[in-house]
Amino acid sequence: MSSPVRFRMSRSALIPVLVLALCILPTAAVTWWTLLLLLVPVAVACWVLRSGTDVGDDGVTARAVLGSRTVRWTELAGIRIGERGDLWLVTTAATEVRLPVVRARDLPALAAASGGRLEIPALPQ
Incomplete structure (x- = not known):
């Protein structure tokens, strides 16, 4: 089991x-x-110091000041890119989780950290 990749x-x-x-x-x-x-x-x-995104073997964890939310790889349906370049995880339950600190420019690093579990979506023109 590898250590999670942290985006801070x-x-x-x-x-x-x-x-x-x-x-x-x-x-x-x-x-x-x-x-x-x-x-x-x-x-x-x-x-x-606290907010950020962790990508590990169990899934993607969005950390805020007072809490965190982990989306397991089996619950992940895709990624949505917001209007300002912010990233949102789309779950199989049709909910969305905003990824703090991570922006559209970080998609290649996020995809690499996922170990091939995430595909890089086409960026909006």
Whole structure:
């Protein structure tokens, strides 16, 4: 069993989060309840670090900040490309699961990670 291929947001996305935290810090230091403002950059950092897509032997897992959803290979009917290049898994139950972080430009890497289980659909013109 091979380890899953992970598609994640670049860690350089944490730099603006750090800048945001530094900008919020003077306001947050005014009183005790304004310290809650620091939860905003913490939440954004959690989103950057957690969200992504894992492709493994058992299927494709879409990870969000507070949960994840795995679509097994036997449940997968295909892939839909959204209007902005985002990817959606279409299941045999006619539901769709958005793949975070993965875009249409990542289709060759996604197909390679699937081990031949996914075909690359034609890109819209």
